[in-house]
Amino acid sequence: MHSGRVVSRSADSSNGHGTSRVPASAAGSDPSRRTSGTVDAVSLAIIEQLQEDGRRPYAAIGKAVGLSEAAVRQRVQKLLDQGVMQIVAVTDPLTVGFRRQAMLGINVDGDLEPVADALDAMKEVEYIVITAGSFDLMVEIVCEDDDHLLEVINKRVRTLPGVRSTESFVYLKLKKQTYMWGTR
Amino acid sequence: MHSGRVVSRSADSSNGHGTSRVPASAAGSDPSRRTSGTVDAVSLAIIEQLQEDGRRPYAAIGKAVGLSEAAVRQRVQKLLDQGVMQIVAVTDPLTVGFRRQAMLGINVDGDLEPVADALDAMKEVEYIVITAGSFDLMVEIVCEDDDHLLEVINKRVRTLPGVRSTESFVYLKLKKQTYMWGTR
DNA sequence: CGTCACATCTGCGGATTCCGTGACTCGGAA
DNA sequence: TTCCGAGTCACGGAATCCGCAGATGTGACG
Structure with a gap:
């Protein structure tokens, strides 16, 4: 999961x-x-x-x-x-019908907030982080299939005002997944 | 969180x-x-x-x-x-004492499995995905502070046999976090 | 040093929920 | 047609949940 x-x-x-x-x-x-x-x-x-x-x-x-x-x-x-x-x-996205996932590294011109807010509004975007490094934002996307993923990345994310460039990392396999913080 | x-x-x-x-x-x-x-x-x-x-x-x-x-x-x-x-x-890592998180993009020489398995064994590694793109692996790391993060990245991950290079993306702010699949 | 305010814990019933069980129904597959 | 998986309904005892007092402890204040 x-x-x-x-x-x-x-x-x-x-x-x-x-x-x-x-x-x-x-x-x-x-x-x-x-x-x-x-x-x-x-x-x-x-x-x-x-x-x-x-x-x-x-x-x-x-x-x-x-x-x-x-x-x-x-x-x-x-x-x-x-x-x-x-x-x-x-749940495990795969077993629930979402077979394509990807991490997107995004670079933005100017203020990050507007872009982050726009991404926030997309239901396919599961996770958004503002980071320090060669990407300004990293977002996780969960889609039903390749067409869906392509549409989100190409038509909706890359066209957002302020988005200078994006780099995709399509998930091939989820190897580990935890959620136990205080636990260690 | x-x-x-x-x-x-x-x-x-x-x-x-x-x-x-x-x-x-x-x-x-x-x-x-x-x-x-x-x-x-x-x-x-x-x-x-x-x-x-x-x-x-x-x-x-x-x-x-x-x-x-x-x-x-x-x-x-x-x-x-x-x-x-x-x-x-x-839980929210921050409220439970983990103040430093980062996403790590990793490139490996040869088989990915050994490296993935080694990362899997580290408790600070919360998430591991094998991806297609300029990184072979992307892992999320949750640490208590900067020293801890540095130690994990520099002393434990980068020294793993097979790891050719890594790129760090320190989290500045978590903007969105969801988890509702079948929900849409 | 008392006293009040507040937070937290323990006990204790009563209302709910959990959960196994058995009987009967309803397609779909063999 | 028969077998079988899945549901529904009904039951009833055990376990759980939940609100409501007391009891206790601590910090602030006069």
Whole structure:
């Protein structure tokens, strides 16, 4: 399986590093120095449990991390509300009908935002990152077939104002796919 | 957030459930099993439901897709067994302590497999794809800080036998992250 | 040093959900 | 026609979920 890159909710991740925000009053002082401070060891352990199985019962998780069922429930809810994690089904694009995928390296003239926003609006674009290096943007595209892929790249991406050039990397084989962060 | 590839996400929601399981080979990533073509429209609808909320009750899903609770239960179980999908927690690397990420384009001399396997063994490597284009492999790396990233790229990847050259694309900002296939 | 505010955890029922089981129906393939 | 996979319906006990008090702990403040 595989799939998109996970993430978090867009609202908070906008920039600066994102640590996700907490409600209003809670955080006492300044957030800048500890991105990791948001999640303590116990919550990390809970996340680990849910990375193994997103539907594991709260009681079982509690037993594993040393908390009561109710406490686990509260923490999970908070982690979800804060956007620290999400519990979802992930699929393998191939088995669901998307047989062509590609990574696109893009170079832009001027401001990247307009281009990034336009790409954001395309449903075939699964992933967008602004990078430092010989490409300004790297995007992952998931299509149904070659015609579809060609249309997206040639007709929709390369014609966007600001796009100077693109380079395609068609996926031949997905070798690894993980999604276990706090887990190590 | 972002990160691995996978999938789905949704607004918020939650719920739970779960089985647990362990080791490395969870359903999804390994075999060459091509269950292709095996997913009909109804199962797709079920997957869609679970992409919105991995813990949604079977009865609710049934109501949404027009099947009985029992039928949904059977299908979900089969989809999981077949490795068509997985229900897991996905997190935002940044909030869990990983502040440096990068995409690496790699060129190899000779057989790609040995190199891919070696990369596969590295825990910092989150994603590996064999591609057609000016790079033979593209891998996503998730690290704690710059030192960590440097060590991985310079000391561990570039020294692998067969690796001819690498090009790094350090992530400046994750702009989009999705994971909803059957969903469109 | 008390006290209030707030966050978190534990217990505890009641409502839901999960899940195996058995009976019957409905095409499609042999 | 018969066999078989897949669904539906119904059941009922076990397990899970979920809201709601107390109990506890800590930091801020007078």
